[in-house]
Amino acid sequence: MSTEAVAKAQETPHQKKMRLRKEFAAKKQKSVSIKVQEMEYADWNPTARMTLLVIALGQRVNEDAYVPEECPLQMPEILGWCDFAEWRIAQRAGASDDGVQKIIQRFEDDGVLEIKRWWDNNNTAHNLYRIIESKLDELQRKEHKRGAERPPRYKKSRKGMKNKGSFTTANQPSRTVIQRGIMAEDDE
Numbered sequence: 001m002s003t004e005a006v007a008k009a010q011e012t013p014h015q016k017k018m019r020l021r022k023e024f025a026a027k028k029q030k031s032v033s034i035k036v037q038e039m040e041y042a043d044w045n046p047t048a049r050m051t052l053l054v055i056a057l058g059q060r061v062n063e064d065a066y067v068p069e070e071c072p073l074q075m076p077e078i079l080g081w082c083d084f085a086e087w088r089i090a091q092r093a094g095a096s097d098d099g100v101q102k103i104i105q106r107f108e109d110d111g112v113l114e115i116k117r118w119w120d121n122n123n124t125a126h127n128l129y130r131i132i133e134s135k136l137d138e139l140q141r142k143e144h145k146r147g148a149e150r151p152p153r154y155k156k157s158r159k160g161m162k163n164k165g166s167f168t169t170a171n172q173p174s175r176t177v178i179q180r181g182i183m184a185e186d187d188e
Helices: 003-010 013-027 032-037 046-057 086-093 097-109 133-138 177-187
Strands: 113-119 125-131
Touching (some): 032 046, 032 133, 046 086, 046 097, 046 125, 086 097
16 A cells, blocks of 8 residues: 555544545636636726626527527537627626626726627627636636735725815804804814
């Protein structure tokens, strides 16, 4: 018997469980939908994340499904592509058509989505979407734990707004002069 086999035979049930868990985690490949949910790219933009998730979940997987004759991709090349209309993606993502169009364009510009455009016999425009998994892998969070470092929500610091229109004890538009004076005295 090899030393590795002897070590496996002598390990406790807990050690065996931990070893198997590590082996499984090393082999485990995340699905596209999980990668979309755990990417850092769309932090603070739930509509963009949901749009990409709808596209990921809308990928064709059924080889027997109908494909229009004019479509540039036929079976089996169309598997893994999403052919939802933009209005359907917007409806499922809970967003406006225009907002989804802008998000999809940003995804294409940033290399997250590959889009094939085509026209049918009725001169209707169609799009096919495919998520580029290698790009998703690059955009994953470095760690996925509670308290993990995340990018800032806003580009500019929003600490202590001291501008002219901020509401302070001295600037209370719905209060009378007497009420503002009382508030100022309370602060002192």
